[in-house]
Amino acid sequence: MTKKVERYSEELKAEVVKEIKNNDRDISTTASQLGLPMQALAN
Numbered sequence: 001m002t003k004k005v006e007r008y009s010e011e012l013k014a015e016v017v018k019e020i021k022n023n024d025r026d027i028s029t030t031a032s033q034l035g036l037p038m039q040a041l042a043n
Contacts, residue, residue, distance in 0.1 A: 006040070016034065016041060019034075027041045
């Protein structure tokens with residue numbers, strides 16, 4: 001059984017980093033607001 005690995009665009013990655021830095025939010029809060037797995041942002 002294989003597990004599908006979701007890939008995120010470079011644009012999305014840059015936007016998420018910008019969101020975290022500009023709003024002084026932590027990773028878990030930002031992940032939940034964007035509907036993304038927290039571990040995806042932590043990596």
